[in-house]
Amino acid sequence: MYDLILKGGRVFDASQKLEGTQLDIAVTGGKIARLAANVNEPASQTLDISGRIVTPGLIDLHCHVYHGINDHGIEPDLVGVRSGVTTLVDGGSAGHANFGGWSEHVIPKAKTRILPFMHIAKNGLSTMPELQARTDIEVENTVSVIKANRPLVQGIKIRAIGPTVPVLGIDIVKLALQAATEGGVQLMIHIGDFYIKEPTLTRQLLPLLREGDILTHSFTNNPGRILDAKGKVLPEFFDAQNRGVNIDTAMGRFNFTYEVAIKAIEQGVKPDTLSTDITVPGRRDTVHSLTEMMTRYLALGFKLPEVIAMATTNPAKALGKSDTLGSLKEGREADISVLEEATGKWAVKDCAKAALTTDKALAPVVTVRAGEVFMPDWGPHPWGWLPEQVN
Numbered sequence: 001m002y003d004l005i006l007k008g009g010r011v012f013d014a015s016q017k018l019e020g021t022q023l024d025i026a027v028t029g030g031k032i033a034r035l036a037a038n039v040n041e042p043a044s045q046t047l048d049i050s051g052r053i054v055t056p057g058l059i060d061l062h063c064h065v066y067h068g069i070n071d072h073g074i075e076p077d078l079v080g081v082r083s084g085v086t087t088l089v090d091g092g093s094a095g096h097a098n099f100g101g102w103s104e105h106v107i108p109k110a111k112t113r114i115l116p117f118m119h120i121a122k123n124g125l126s127t128m129p130e131l132q133a134r135t136d137i138e139v140e141n142t143v144s145v146i147k148a149n150r151p152l153v154q155g156i157k158i159r160a161i162g163p164t165v166p167v168l169g170i171d172i173v174k175l176a177l178q179a180a181t182e183g184g185v186q187l188m189i190h191i192g193d194f195y196i197k198e199p200t201l202t203r204q205l206l207p208l209l210r211e212g213d214i215l216t217h218s219f220t221n222n223p224g225r226i227l228d229a230k231g232k233v234l235p236e237f238f239d240a241q242n243r244g245v246n247i248d249t250a251m252g253r254f255n256f257t258y259e260v261a262i263k264a265i266e267q268g269v270k271p272d273t274l275s276t277d278i279t280v281p282g283r284r285d286t287v288h289s290l291t292e293m294m295t296r297y298l299a300l301g302f303k304l305p306e307v308i309a310m311a312t313t314n315p316a317k318a319l320g321k322s323d324t325l326g327s328l329k330e331g332r333e334a335d336i337s338v339l340e341e342a343t344g345k346w347a348v349k350d351c352a353k354a355a356l357t358t359d360k361a362l363a364p365v366v367t368v369r370a371g372e373v374f375m376p377d378w379g380p381h382p383w384g385w386l387p388e389q390v391n
Contacts, residue, residue, distance in 0.1 A: 002026040002033060002043040003371060008050035009338060011035070012305055014313040015056070015327035019305045025054065027334040030371035035330055045373070049338050052365055055308050056326050057086025057335030059315040060290050062188070062216050062250040062275035065114060066093035069101045070126045072279040079278050080112025081374040084364025085290050086335040087325060088112055089315070091188060091216065091250070091277065092119035092157025096138065096145035098126060103152065111369055113335075115319065117157040117188055118146060120176040129162040129195060131172060136164075139179045146183035154319060155186040155214075160201045161193035161224065170204045177208055186320075187213045188248075192220030192255040200224035206236035211244035214318060218247050218271060219264060220255035221352065226269070227260060233267045241270065246318040251287040251296075252277030257350045261300060273318060274310045286351055288380040291339065291362040292387055296348045299356035304341075338366040346387040361386050 004027040010020045024039035025032060065080075065088050066073035073093055080088050094101060099118055107114050121130035122138050130136065146153045158176035165172070173189065180187040189209065191202050202224040209215060218226060226237045241247055249256060249271045265271075274297055276287045287293060290311060297307045316326025328336065339362050346361040363385035364376040379385035 002041060003028050003045065004368070004373065005039055005043040005046045006054065006336065006338065007046060007048050009052050009054035011054045011328065012308045013056055013328045014305065014309040016329060025328065025336060027368065027371050030334055032328060032330050032332050032334050035328055047366060049366065053339040053341055055337045055339065056312040056328050057369065058084055058290055058311045058337045059087040059089065059325060060085050060275050060278070061089045061214070061248055061273045061315040061318060062091040063088050063278045064093050064125070065090050065106070066101065067106055069094070069098065069105065072125070072281065074278060074280050074283060076106065076110040076112045076114055078377065079283065079289070080110065081367045081369050082377045083289050083291070084337045084339060084367050084376060086113060086337065086367060086369045088114050089154065089319065090114060090116040092117045093125050095119040095122040095124035096142045097122045098124060099145050099149060111372065111374065113369070115154050116152065117155045118142065118153050120156055120158045120179060130159070131162055131164040133164065134168060137172065137175050139175055142179045143182045146185060153183070153185060155188055156180040156183065157188045157190070159190040160205055161190065162195045165193070165196060165199060165201060170201055173201060173205045173208060188216055189213070190216050191224045192217045192222035193224045194222050194254050197223045202226065203234060203236050206234065206240045209240050209243070209245045212246065212320070214246045214248050215240065216248040216250045216275070217252070217255035217277070218269070219249045219257060219261040221257040221260050222254060225260060227263060231263050233264055233269060238268070246272045248273045248275055250275040250277035251293060251351065252279070253282050253286050254351055257352050258300070258354050258356055265300070272310065273315045274307070275315070283380050289385065291364055291385065292348065295346065295358060295361045295387055296356070298360050299348050299358035334368050334371040336368040337364065339363065340365050342386055345390050347390045348387045357390060
């Protein structure tokens with residue numbers, strides 16, 4: 001007898017080339033035991049999800065869930081399993097000096113899988129701006145803490161912005177790259193500077209990124225964006241994209257506009273992932289949820305299978321974890337997201353409050369994490385999960 005059967009869903013799984021095939025999923029011992037049509041054996045729990053979208057557990061490649069340790073870290077399960085997301089990748093909330101808070105205080109309390117990057121600034125985002133002087137970066141100590149906390153540490157994060165840019169320039173990025181290289185991990189770089197207008201580091205840092213490194217906030221309209229003064233995509237950006245750098249488009253509160261997205265996509269930019277950069281104020285004011293971020297990409301004209309891949313198989317690949325995440329293959333841990341595809345007329349806004357409309361919107365229905373079933377909470381809006389409805 002199975003522990004759980006999800007019946008009648010429309011399965012989207014790029015790892016198995018499934019695009020809406022109606023299949024049942026049987027779960028036993030926290031793992032996917034069977035993926036097939038018409039699984040009729042007995043189960044302790046059976047959920048009829050006919051017509052719903054079923055995907056590998058959603059992965060948010062950039063968020064901030066250092067909850068209870070700093071003031072903007074959001075409660076993990078609120079934006080995790082209670083929001084249709086099984087894996088949260090924290091974008092450098094902690095540095096080497098306070099990284100221990102993850103294993104001592106945050107991760108043990110969460111049902112959602114949490115995979116943190118370590119900030120190159122020694123105290124992470126506990127104080128902001130986090131890089132104010134060269135003394136805020138301690139490469140040797142950072143590498144030591146990486147090695148002591150593998151495989152938990154996913155990589156090094158740096159925001160290539162702020163008051164150190166005019167003083168230290170590209171050296172702050174080189175120091176972060178040194179720590180990532182010596183620690184044997186990847187590098188995630190935030191572009192888009194809301195502290196200063198000039199100088200910016202984007203053109204200098206792009207050639208430094210290695211295959212597998214992550215460029216986040218790629219559709220920011222802030223200084224340091226990927227477009228030049230004439231609206232053309234920087235050639236250094238295309239070189240990085242062609243080199244295998246992961247192009248992430250985390251939104252957050254300040255770093256995603258349709259103006260940049262549309263211009264960039266029209267010129268051949270191919271975003272790999274669509275993360276949220278969600279925080280306490282971000283959930284309330286701008287990004288709201290990963291499913292609403294996915295809806296923004298539907299509004300931009302992306303097809304549903306593409307959007308799902310950008311939140312499942314693609315971030316799994318970006319993390320080097322395609323063998324464990326981003327798939328519904330039999331034998332894998334049972335991380336499953338069940339989504340509603342609502343039909344209507346919806347408005348989704350960017351960080352500049354510009355809106356696009358779409359006739360399809362996504363919302364969480366059921367989340368399965370390691371075989372355990374979770375239902376979504378009310379949602380980030382007063383009316384629930386779906387975006388603002390328009391006439």
